[in-house]
Amino acid sequence: MPTTTATDGTPLNYRVFGDGPRDVVLVHGWMVSGAVWDSMLEKLDMTGLRLIVPDHRGTGASGRPASGYTLEQYAKDVLAVADHAKAQRFVLVGHSMGGQIAKWVAAESPSRVSGLVLLNTVPASGLPLPPDAAGLFRTSAGDREKQKTILGLACKQLSPESLEVLLKDSGAVSKDAIEQCFDSWTAGGFAHRLSAITAPTLVVATDDPFLPPVFLKQAVVGLIQNARMTHLPGPGHYPQVERPAETAALVSAFLAGNTAQA
Template sequence: MTAVPLPHTLIGHGPHHVIAVHGWFADRGAYERMLPDLDLDAFTYAFVDLRGYGEARDLPGRHTTTEGGADLLATADALGWDRFSLIGHSMGGCIVQRVLTLAPERVRRLVGIAPVPASGVPMPPEQWELFAGAADLPENRAAIIDITTSGVRPRAWVARMLAQSLGRSDVKAFRAWLDSWALEDFHEEIAGLPLPVRVFVCELDQALTGEFLRGTWLRHYPNATAVDLPATGHYPMEESPLQLISAIEEFLGEDDGEG
């Protein structure tokens, strides 16, 4: 299937171009709480909707990380961006790495927020049943939100996150994406790439733990560093947006010899 530019929100006028990709549970609205406080003089951000989500909810596709990576490149091309940095949350962290298998020379820096590694996410049978059933069962989605925030968030917040997930994703696409980001392993294609990488580890996330992320991301990339986000679950854009913005933009703003 032909790669296509993805629907997106474009903000900022800075020289450093950044594409941000949402996770499995949300569309680009996942980043809404960050938008008012981004540095729009230093950066230009494009927040995209993957196929099956938001404005791309009815866009047909295979819903694979490979397809998603190609669509991100098509989006950069449509924006006229030759070089750019990438931010990926959760599933989006896996998808942005696919860009590195297609055009590594175009990526300046890579940020993973509670990110799925290129080696996938092995799950025991009961966990797989929970995740696989989340497409059709709202109670499964709610349980996953609860588990990945250690059960400490208000019930109303969990309900709001659930409603957003149900309202902004296509059921069939949601289920198809799981097979790709959880089961595929392409880490040998990206292992050893020298670009700067920053991984955000969320203390309350019981699924993508610090041990798991350090054992994958930090082993895959020689120039990767991890930042711990205390008292934060799987959704730091919601739970600690200001802390996240500061740490991301500090990393992206480090001198790499480009304007």
């Protein structure tokens, strides 16, 4: 698997699927690694695509530094991976906190981003949680029962097999990543930058209990020019795991309609 180096020296691992002329970078969220995309990738129409799937610092096969778990640094990490993979212009597909990171990249480097797909994205303004939930989330590193509780709250159509895969992935995420990432995505703090995003944007909402469609329409779609929303009923927070075929179809349809922007 290819590895590059972040601006602070952290090793960043990523995987590449396909060899088509169009680059798509998939940006995962909190408490998981790039493996969270695997079920969806099996269903995705790969015609003409090259998919770049990084592991964020503190997850998967990437390095585990003591610091650097901010949205700004994550965005730099994504660009470092894109540069190493020689992806000059690309579509970003981001989930949850990964949607925040994708928006940061699209606002920071609009000339490089030809499209955005945001799956249950955390708003750029952040998502403060009630104290009890915040305590559960922030102290969940390496705690299978806490992470199982979080996934139980967040998901609606997760099979027992998929739950085990997610728990194995989540259990390997570093304590620094769990704690500092949580602080970063709940705080947000960059909604004022969204006006710089020029790429066509699809916001995918599900029946996520934390990020319902009405909320995403106001907090995300309304702040990005050329953004639209679609609703996938049924799954909760992880549609790419809960309903991989339907999620892949939405991504493929967006990519098919986005060819003129490539």
